[in-house]
Amino acid sequence: MIPYGRQSIDEEDILAVTQVLRSDWLTTGPKVEEFEQAFAQYVGTKEAVAVSSGTAALHTAMYALGIRPGDEVIVPAMTFAATANCVMFQGGTPIFAGVHPETLLIDPEQVESKINSRTRAVIAVDYAGHPADYDRLRTITDKNGIALVADACHSLGARYKDRNAGTLADLNVFSFHPVKHITTGEGGMITTDHSKFAGRMRLFRNHGITTDHYQREATGTWYYEVVDLGFNYRITDIQCALGLSQLKKMPDFLTKRRQIVARYDKLFANSQNLRPIKPKENVSHAFHLYVIAIEFDAIGKTREQVFKLLRQSGIGVNVHYIPVHLHPYYQKVLGTAPGDCPTAEMMYKKILSLPIHPKMTEAQVDEVAEKMLRVIDQ
DSSP, X not given: OBOSOOOOOOHHHHHHHHHHHTSSOSBSSHHHHHHHHHHHHHHTOSEEEEESOHHHHHHHHHHHHTOOTTOEEEEESSSOTHHHHHHHHTTXXXXXXXXXXXXXXBOHHHHHHHOOTTEEEEEEEOXXXXXXXXXXXXXXXXXXXXXXXXXXXXXXXXXXXXXXXXXXXXXXXXXXXXXXXXXXXXXXXXXXXXXXXXXXXXXXXXXXXXXXXXXXXXXXXXXXXXXXXXXXXXXXXXXXXXXXXXXXXXXXXXXXXXXXXXXXXXXXXXXXXXXXXXXXXXXXXXOSOEEEEXXXXXXXXXXXXXXXXXXXXXXXXXXXXXXXXXXXXXXXHHOOOTTSSHHHHHHHTTEEEEOXXXXXXXXXXXXXXXXXXXXXXX
């Protein structure tokens, strides 16, 4: 099976982890701050706060903004559930906005139409690694005095115009799951230029306690205070050592992903039955996913049939995503229903994600494309 995504681990990564395993600090130690500083420097922000997962990073961002019951946060319908769940964790209400059919990115016009007196923030998702329309979104959020959050879990290494992903919003959230651009096993990061937000997030990830064990050890004290209700969203030194090693490989990882995309695009250029979700001219795409839209009615097969045939032939296709408002939980709790976000629902019925990760060979890319074309063009 050629998986749609997977980690790329080498001996340098393994050595970095084993060195920490032989050290005095496995968690809340010096590697955490080292990873934060290196990551902030990579994206170009003043602050970076590391946590235990991308979901934890989203939740931590909502805490930093002070989201609470009665508040609304606008999110795209086409995303992973965590983008909306994080609002619910704080007692807020996610409001689902539609997406552009060409990019599956949140539609700024839809965002603007959904803002009211209860709106506190907008979360834009950089779907598949394509940065959202941040200039337009920033104009909207500034005009209404609300926060802009980037769910950049797909877009590490991407650029919007002349700016890096990670610098485009008030708070920018990343994931280090094994299928992402770099991995720490599980892990996440929030980047920002606002020191107040960074301080609140560091408090929140450590139970709402003013200092962590490493800080108390350094100052020779046992005393600490719980000043707010936080969570244990700490990340380990083991994970951060891996993250530091992986971060050095980002240029190579990005180059390989873009080479795979160029090869796919060439192989699919003459197909009448599929359309890759392509980037706009003003962005440098990070290609976490390679997503195609297929006219299933035209080929006389259902997506379920195509999915099954490809999986049986060893191609690990996937679907990203079921629109969040269609999940039973949200229909039950918020009363969402089919028809709420018609463009997202229409595109959901057409899309498949094909394998893309840095360890793929040209032969594997060719195999994926050949089997894909055989299934849909015959």
